[in-house]
Amino acid sequence: MSIAFDILINGLFLGGLYALFGLGLTLIFGVMRIANIAHGEIAIAGALALFTLGAELPVHPLVLMPVVFALAFGVGWALQSQLVNKVLSPDPMPALLLTFGLSVVLQNLMVELYGANNRSIDIGPVKTASLEIGGFTLGYLPLAIFLLALGLFGLLHLGLQRTRLGRAIRATAQDGDIVALFGIRQRRIFALVMALAAGFAALAGMLLAMRSTITPFSGAERLLIAFEVIVIGGLGSIWASYLGGIALALVHVASFYFDPASGLLYGHLTLLLFLLLRPQGIAGKVVTR
């Protein structure tokens, strides 16, 4: 009983982080109909950037997180406006190959600069502190990450639903060419979306490096997790990704408990199961191009 509760709580908390990894990917696909193969590498680059900044500046890593978010936002904007926008066409192949090239460059650059060692961002005693409720222990850090992710999803939801810019993004996702007729610059919306996606990815990478450890090679598995989150959740809404994150995290936490050597195997199998039995995902609408 207590094991089931442990798995449930840990899965729920980890799910918030997974959802954050998926968020950027689902935004990019929703608006531009492409995928960013370098998504995982951007996340890990964010964590390593925080690592370097934290070593150079006498400030707590938590204070530096917004700085790294802003940096990643700028990188995402530049990536879209200088590179990806120039190869966009109805055929997604050039954009996929370009971001694939970028992922190889980023991964090997990080290996050259940082080495292949495991790293973790030290945020002090908060990391292991926990709260005890009725005999169950809840870690403060996983809880905080879960709440932060929830808050960010809420903010993004409000931004998308209530602001002019959010309306422009949603309209571009529906039909970018028509939106252009109303004087909205499609390519700037694309740049904004890629910038947000890179920012969220970097944030997720930093939080991951606080919770556990990363290496420059961790980007690949992060891309796969982000991808599984959005397919299992269902495309078409950011909250679907949140559900997908929790579902995938529950599978990972449970499989880590019952079969520790399995790695991400059961998460991958869950994806195949969903593709076979419920390709639209848990909460997804059937999306047509």
Next chain:
Amino acid sequence: MTRIVALASFAVLFSFPFVLGGGALALATEILVLLAIAQSWNLLAGYGGLLSLGHHAFVAVGAYLLFTVTRDVPISPYVMIPFCGVGAALLALVLTPILFRLREVYFAVGMWVAAEIVKIVVSRWDYFGASSGLPLYAARRIDTGLLPSMGYWLALVLAAALCIGLMWLERSPWGLHVHAMRDDEVAARSLGVKTDRIKAALFILSAAGCGMAGAIGFMGSLYVSPIAAFDINWTVYAIFICVIGGLGSIRGPVLGVLLFIALRETLSATPGWNLIALGLIAIALMMFAPKGLSGLITRFQTRPMATNKG
């Protein structure tokens, strides 16, 4: 004329094992194996429009079939090679109904996930030697002195067969359907071209090519392990070779593999920077010359005509 040149160059390539030393022959075999993998990947991506990030699974499955079947059944490893292709094709056939639910953008990552699953299963299963891998037990039954030459010839035949197959594809009636699909999928479908069936066929054929290439490649090293066989770099190299040479053309991967090997041998002291350079080249080519070297050559050849037309 072209046929004579092709036959003559095939004859020259065929004689390599009599002329070249061990190291040079091994490099030539490696080039042909890489060409076969890249040409198979090109078949799916360049002709079918589907980008796969998981083709190393087919390379590995072909290699593992060779090592396990020749261990348990007294069949010659050389005879086994085509069946390794069949095995990889069967894996693709099984994956088709699952992965084709993903649209082309996510087929790429979905295929990667499939490769991860096969990798984890193989590296946990004792039948496949688990994480430590398997030696080529069948080597006891064959003359290992001939192995490098046989490996080279098999790789040559496979690479040549793939190039000729693509040539046939470009000229055959079925190839016209593939062309129509590549140019405008919706229009092709409206004219009765069965695009899903074409994509599945290309996927299965491309898996078969990779399976045979993997079997030939690992036969020469007499040893297979999950880390070497399921190395994502098989896929990464295939992509770089196709992008550099030119996606969707027959000569593209041929040019690409030569340039790839030249670059690798020049930067061999720093393997990390080697991949960084390749990645940057791929990005630049996507921006300025998406059809790669092959496209640049075509552009250079047709420029006078274009100016004549004014």
